[in-house]
Amino acid sequence: MNDDLRNIILGVVAAGISAALGWLARTSLWRRGLRRKQAFFGLPENSESLLVVNRDPATSEPAVHRFDVFALLELAALIKDCGANLQLVTQDNVQQGFGERTEFCVGGPGSNRRMLAHMSAMLPGIRVNIDPEPGPDRGAFQIGTERYRLDPGITEYVLLARLTAGQRADARPVFLFCGQRAITNQAATRYLARNHERLARKHGKNSFVLLLKVVNSQAYGPDVVELVEDVTRAAQAPLPPAATDTAPSSHRAS
Secondary structure: OHHHHHHHHHHHHHHHHHHHHHHHHHHHHOOOOOOOHHHHHHOOOOOOOEEEEEOOOOOOOOOOHHHHHHHHHHHHHHHHHOEEEEEEEEEEOOOOOOOOEEEEOOOOOOOOOHHHHHHHOOOEEEEEEOOOOOOOOOOOOOOOOEEOOOOOOEEEEEEEEOOOOOOOOOOOOOOEEEEOOOOHHHHHHHHHHHHOEEEEEEOOOOOOEEEEEEOHHHHHHHOEEEEEEHHHHHHHOOOOOHHHHHHHOHHHHH
């Protein structure tokens, strides 16, 4: 074997080894990222999850708003990325506790009974005005002593929460997407899909409640979203008496 042939063979072998090592490194990084994603969402391989859909409050017939359908599609993609299975259930057909499997609950307490139950049980510091009568506080959020009013199409708010119940280490989380309008529910699911890695690094497996603002949805749709504040502490504490006295019709009254 002459030197030229030997050099060619060595070059091919070295290239093959480099390619294999690169593939192994990429696979290892991908698997590590997938495990972190599965841990954050509580969705190990082949696990079961629950997708709770609300109803469109603008219609008398059982229906789902198209923006909520888009939100459900984004969540379904997240679940499938984790290798988990999902069950789609309407808000009035869920009769089970939480913690056994990951749950994604979409829609405000006025259109989703399941959301109403979760907020009443786990977020006592939040009130949502579900009064159907027109007024400046219609759809407003009361969080602690602060009130966040809806300006349709201009400034709208949505709560994104990851909650776990009790002290069980294996308890699966509940994710809430509670918006003032359907488009804000989609904005929150898209925000979660884009930022779950950062949220996992910051919060780990702990509960959190984020207040998001959707900016100029009439022009930008659900794409322009700003984090207003982490309201976890205020949301999980009892509503101050002064705020209770001045709060408009809320999810507690429904």
